Amino acid sequence: MEASSGLARQTAPVILEADNIVHRYEGGKKPAVDGVSFSIREGETFGLVGESGCGKTTTGRMILKLLDTSAGTIRYKGRDIREIKKKKELLDFRREVQIIFQDPYASLNPRMKVKDIIAEGIDNHRLAASRRERDDRIASLLRMVGLSPDHASRYPHEFSGGQRQRIGIARALAPEPRFIVCDEPISALDVSIQAQIVNLLKELQHRRSLTYLFIAHDLSMVKHISDRIAVMYRGRLVELGPADEVYSRPIHPYTRSLISAIPLPDPEFERERRRIPYTPGPPSGGLRPFSPDHFAACDGDLNGGGDCGGP
Ligand SMILES: Nc1ncnc2c1ncn2[C@@H]1O[C@H](COP(=O)(O)OP(=O)(O)OP(=O)(O)O)[C@@H](O)[C@H]1O
Ligand SMILES: [Mg+2]
DSSP states (O other): OOSSOHHHHHHSOEEEEEEEEEEOOTTOSSOSEEEEEEEEETTOEEEEEOOTTSSHHHHHHHHTTSSOOSEEEEEETTEEGGGOOSHHHHHHHHHHEEEEOSOTTTTSOTTSOHHHHHHHHHHHTTOOSSHHHHHHHHHHHHHHTTOOGGGGGSOGGGSOHHHHHHHHHHHHHTTOOSEEEEESTTTTSOHHHHHHHHHHHHHHHHHHTOEEEEEESSHHHHHHHOSEEEEEETTEEEEEEEHHHHHHSOOSHHHHHHHHTSOOSOHHHHHHOOOOOOOOOSOOOSOEEEETTEEESOBSOGGGTOBOOOO
16 A cells, blocks of 8 residues: 555655755866755655766765765755755665665675664664664664565675665665665666566555655656656756656656657567657756746746757
């Protein structure tokens, strides 16, 4: 059963808010993230989609407080995360906001046993009062992600890509987070495994009341898992709206181009599929509403021949 209906999510309190955030890497000609705003509600899955290099990971790392914002503000539970400095508060933030990485090979230390990888979050936050409790928690986390408690004493290389990503998920869950940045958690996996991991993430979200920022470079899985989707292009958002609307009634030509790139399971359709290329037009004035909850970076009335060009 679903923990929260779509409607509940629309009215749930905002847990994370990005307000015009910018990040400029040293030496970068233009900011990698250039004035991005969105808010995410508790229990929601918010998809962030765009091609390689558009600034998705940079956005995620700012939210995780691993990168400073050059301008703009990020609020977590209403608190400007720049203000989170005191040891206790910072520790709480680090516990509540976790990440699942793209590459389950590179992100697990090959010299650590699975139980020690998972236990880091338990130990750092003193979530187990005894050795026994710690072991019980590790076993329960392994079961929760579809692995066996017997796997605890093995090393990452003994597992398949999908199993490793399950270990990465167990590690993220260990400190009992509220908000998880899922940074392309399925891109490195076989297509046959991707749906399993997506289903696991969905199930865990309901069981543990999690909120996800789900990053991906294409729309194929994101449209199924997300409540809302933001489409990013060269550091800016070009479209934001409910997942089904963005998918079935895309406004911005870049979104249309992304949708045209989604492979279809039907070989007949696949033969007919035409990828719509995207050429940026003149800069627009940023996101504006086309319906109460669907926004795009287009000027004028599109039906009347408005301009929907660059970001
Ligand atoms: N440490 C860094 N120093 C300088 N520039 C960087 C750094 N990390 C990323 N960039 C640049 O910032 C831009 C955004 O990078 P980012 O990693 O956020 O993109 P992304 O959307 O996550 O891409 P991908 O889909 O490939 O993961 C890119 O142009 C990238 O080259
Ligand atoms: Mg990235």
